[in-house]
Amino acid sequence: MFKFIHMSDTHLGSRMYMSDEREQDFYDAFQEAIDISVREGVDFIVHSGDLFDTWSPSNLALSKFRDSALAIRDAGIPMYLIMGDHDRPKRADYPAAEIFNFLGIRLLGREGLETTIHQKNGEEILIAGISNLKGFRRSQLLEEYRKAENSASGFSNSILISHQAITGFLYDEACEAKPSDLPANYSYLAFGHVHDWALKTDARPVFSYAGSTEMKSTREIRSFIRYGKSVNVVSIDNGSVSVERIPLKSVRFQYLVATSPGSYITDIEEAISKYSGRFGNKKPIFTVRISGTADRDKVISDLKKYDGIIFRPPEIIPDHVDVETRPGMENMSDYIGAYFRDHPELSELVTEYYRNARGDREAAIKALLERLGVSE
Numbered sequence: 001m002f003k004f005i006h007m008s009d010t011h012l013g014s015r016m017y018m019s020d021e022r023e024q025d026f027y028d029a030f031q032e033a034i035d036i037s038v039r040e041g042v043d044f045i046v047h048s049g050d051l052f053d054t055w056s057p058s059n060l061a062l063s064k065f066r067d068s069a070l071a072i073r074d075a076g077i078p079m080y081l082i083m084g085d086h087d088r089p090k091r092a093d094y095p096a097a098e099i100f101n102f103l104g105i106r107l108l109g110r111e112g113l114e115t116t117i118h119q120k121n122g123e124e125i126l127i128a129g130i131s132n133l134k135g136f137r138r139s140q141l142l143e144e145y146r147k148a149e150n151s152a153s154g155f156s157n158s159i160l161i162s163h164q165a166i167t168g169f170l171y172d173e174a175c176e177a178k179p180s181d182l183p184a185n186y187s188y189l190a191f192g193h194v195h196d197w198a199l200k201t202d203a204r205p206v207f208s209y210a211g212s213t214e215m216k217s218t219r220e221i222r223s224f225i226r227y228g229k230s231v232n233v234v235s236i237d238n239g240s241v242s243v244e245r246i247p248l249k250s251v252r253f254q255y256l257v258a259t260s261p262g263s264y265i266t267d268i269e270e271a272i273s274k275y276s277g278r279f280g281n282k283k284p285i286f287t288v289r290i291s292g293t294a295d296r297d298k299v300i301s302d303l304k305k306y307d308g309i310i311f312r313p314p315e316i317i318p319d320h321v322d323v324e325t326r327p328g329m330e331n332m333s334d335y336i337g338a339y340f341r342d343h344p345e346l347s348e349l350v351t352e353y354y355r356n357a358r359g360d361r362e363a364a365i366k367a368l369l370e371r372l373g374v375s376e
Contacts, residue, residue, distance in 0.1 A: 001237040008192035009212035013061030014053035028250040029213040048192030049084025049163030069103040078104040083131035084163040125157035132163040149183040163192040196223035206241040253284040261294040289315040
C-alpha cells in the first residue's frame with residue numbers, strides 16, 4: 001500500500017493587498033501541510049502545480065520552500081510536482097522548483113508527459129506528470145493525455161498529476177478539457193488549478209482537485225465556508241483508493257457580507273456571531289458588498305469600529321440597471337465574432353490571441369506575430 005499527501009496551489013510568495021501578514025498566511029498554510037505529511041508518515045507528496053505565486057519568486061519565498069524541503073528530506077519523504085500556469089517561466093529560464101532537486105524535489109512534465117516509478121517494499125506505483133498546458137500549448141494537451149493512458153498500462157497503482165481546468169469544475173470558457181478526455185486507467189487523478197476542493201469517487205479513476213491551501217480570491221469564500229481548506233491523504237492498495245481530507249487550521253478566516261445600505265451593520269454583527277468560533281488566532285478578513293446607493297465614507301467609518309476584523313475596501317454596487325441580453329452571446333468568442341462579423345479571418349485571429357493570452361501573454365504575442373509573418 002502507498003500513502004501520500006496531495007496538495008496544490010500553495011502560491012508561496014503571494015502578497016495579497018501588499019500585506020506582509022497575507023504573505024505569511026500562505027507560508028503558514030504550506031508549512032502546516034508539510035507538518036501533516038511528516039506526522040502522517042506518508043511515502044511521498046504530490047503537488048499539482050502553482051507551488052509559487054510567480055515564476056520568479058522572491059528570495060523569501062524560495063527560502064521558505066527550502067526550509068520545508070529540508071524537513072521532508074530529513075523525514076525521508078520525496079515530493080513529486082508539476083508546474084502550474086503561475087510556475088511556468090515566461091522566458092527561457094529554469095523553473096524555480098527544479099533548483100531543489102538535490103533535496104528530493106522531482107519536477108515532472110515540463111514540456112509534456114513525464115513518468116517515474118516510486119518503489120516501496122517490492123511494490124511500485126507509477127507517477128505521471130503533465131505540467132500546465134494552456135494558451136498556445138493547449139492543442140498539445142489531449143495528445144499528452146492519450147500518451148498518459150498508454151503509459152499506465154500494466155500498472156495496478158498509478159497517479160496522474162495535472163494542472164488544468166476541466167469542464168464541470170469551472171466555467172466552460174476557462175476549461176481546457178472534458179472529463180471524457182482524461183485517461184481512464186489510472187488509480188487517482190491529482191489535479192490542480194481550480195482552487196475549490198472537489199472529489200469524485202463514483203468511478204475509476206478517483207478524481208480530485210485538492211484545492212488551494214489559502215484563499216487567492218473572494219470567489220473562493222463560498223466553498224471555504226462550506227469545506228474549509230485542506231490537503232488530501234490518499235491511500236492506494238492494488239488500485240483501490242481511499243481519500244481522507246485533513247483541514248488546515250492555520251488558514252485565515254474570510255467572509256463575504258452581501259447586504260444593502262440599510263442593513264450592513266446588522267448583517268456584519270450576525271456574521272461575527274455565527275462564525276466567531278472559526279476565527280482562530282488570526283484576525284478574519286471581511287468583504288462587505290452593498291447593493292444600492294450608499295455613502296462610502298460613512299460605511300468606511302462604521303467599519304473602523306470593529307477592531308478585531310480586517311475589512312477590505314467596501315464594494316458598493318449601484319442600483320440594478322437592466323441590460324439587453326442577446327441570444328447566443330454566451331462567451332467572449334461570441335462577442336468577438338459579432339464585432340468582426342464581416343471579417344471572419346480577423347475574428348478567428350483575435351479569438352485565438354484572446355485564448356492564448358490568458359495562459360501566456362508573451363508566447364501569445366510571439367505566436368500572433370508568426371501568424372502575421374512579422375519578425376520581432
